[in-house]
Amino acid sequence: MYHLYAFFESIYLYTGLSLYPLFYTYILKLTTHSFKTPRHLYHFIPGVLFGVVSLVITFILSPEQRIYYVKEVLIETNLKAINFNTLPGIKGYIFLLSRIVFILQTIAYLMLVIRLSNQHNKTINHYFSNTEGKKMNWVRNLSILAFAVSVAAIAFALLGRSYFIHHNLSLLIPSVFFTTIFFLIGYKGNMQREIFEMLYEQEENNADEEIPEPPEDDLKTRLLKLFEHDKIYQVNDLRISTVCESLLTNRTYISKLINDEFEMNFNEFVNKYRVAEAKQLLLSRENNKFTMEYIAQQAGFGSVASFSRVFKEIEGLTPGKYREKNSSKMT
Numbered sequence: 608m609y610h611l612y613a614f615f616e617s618i619y620l621y622t623g624l625s626l627y628p629l630f631y632t633y634i635l636k637l638t639t640h641s642f643k644t645p646r647h648l649y650h651f652i653p654g655v656l657f658g659v660v661s662l663v664i665t666f667i668l669s670p671e672q673r674i675y676y677v678k679e680v681l682i683e684t685n686l687k688a689i690n691f692n693t694l695p696g697i698k699g700y701i702f703l704l705s706r707i708v709f710i711l712q713t714i715a716y717l718m719l720v721i722r723l724s725n726q727h728n729k730t731i732n733h734y735f736s737n738t739e740g741k742k743m744n745w746v747r748n749l750s751i752l753a754f755a756v757s758v759a760a761i762a763f764a765l766l767g768r769s770y771f772i773h774h775n776l777s778l779l780i781p782s783v784f785f786t787t788i789f790f791l792i793g794y795k796g797n798m799q800r801e802i803f804e805m806l807y808e809q810e811e812n813n814a815d816e817e818i819p820e821p822p823e824d825d826l827k828t829r830l831l832k833l834f835e836h837d838k839i840y841q842v843n844d845l846r847i848s849t850v851c852e853s854l855l856t857n858r859t860y861i862s863k864l865i866n867d868e869f870e871m872n873f874n875e876f877v878n879k880y881r882v883a884e885a886k887q888l889l890l891s892r893e894n895n896k897f898t899m900e901y902i903a904q905q906a907g908f909g910s911v912a913s914f915s916r917v918f919k920e921i922e923g924l925t926p927g928k929y930r931e932k933n934s935s936k937m938t
Contacts, residue, residue, distance in 0.1 A: 613665050613673040616681065620705050621658030625651050627716035630753075630792065634720050634746060637796055638727045653712070657705045664698045706761060713757045717750045733862055736845040736877035737909040745795045749788055756784040826864055829854050840880040841907040847873045881906045882921045885914065889930045899926055 628650035635647065668676065676695035680702065689699035724746035731741050759780070833839050833853055842849065847858050850873075854861070865876050885906040888897075903914035918926050 617662035624654035732874035
């Protein structure tokens with residue numbers, strides 16, 4: 608059993624040091640349309656390197672040295688056994704170094720993953736009017752949880768395997784946490800795929816279309832007519848692609864116009880009109896008997912929660928408070 612454990616440790620080092628690179632490349636693949644797998648294989652070099660070196664040394668060790676390594680280094684965490692004077696001691700140093708690399712990986716990759724999710728959250732504001740359920744806040748939340756679990760796992764590892772021999776149930780703590788995190792990552796990532804497919808489809812359509820750039824004044828006039836007269840913002844799940852189809856142009860020109868002329872992204876531009884519509888509805892006596900859900904739907908919001916959040920961001924108070932404060936202005 609000790610001999611097998613000495614060999615399996617090489618697999619443990621490889622998988623342990625591939626955990627966060629795999630998480631990062633998965634989120635990168637979700638958020639990057641032009642993801643190329645071979646380009647990112649270098650992230651797995653530390654895991655492969657430590658796994659191979661550990662395996663080679665294990666083959667060189669004598670049966671007695673393997674038993675000594677497992678008992679003294681892995682189970683008892685005897686620091687005196689970790690030295691450069693013996694092969695088991697050298698293998699112990701490799702294991703200790705792998706833990707340091709794991710800590711650095713945990714910090715570095717989780718920061719990279721959070722940055723990717725933040726970039727995605729900014730990107731979808733240029734494509735969708737309703738971003739509810741499309742943002743990747745779950746990545747940040749799971750990353751923080753994964754970091755906490757990793758720190759706990761490292762603390763348990765420093766206690767030595769002997770701790771788990773006498774406290775078998777303690778293994779459930781990191782096992783349950785990591786299993787839950789992996790399940791949630793897969794589940795949320797699978798749900799998120801639909802959002803990215805929409806983005807990719809819009810980008811591909813945008814790339815295929817060769818539409819000459821219209822005069823900016825003309826495009827601005829038509830855009831304002833579409834929003835102020837036709838009230839296209841009342842479409843619940845309005846996307847920039849829908850606006851492009853209505854104006855017979857592509858996303859690049861519309862985004863550039865909104866960004867340059869109005870100094871906001873598509874999401875902010877649409878919500879500005881929706882909040883203005885909601886304010887009129889809130890101050891109308893005939894709408895006073897209607898619920899906030901009705902007001903939200905009429906203004907184009909996808910839900911009451913989204914309506915309240917956006918309204919408060921723009922006006923500084925909730926729709927209900929706004930109605931109370933301006934009740935004297937009702938018409």
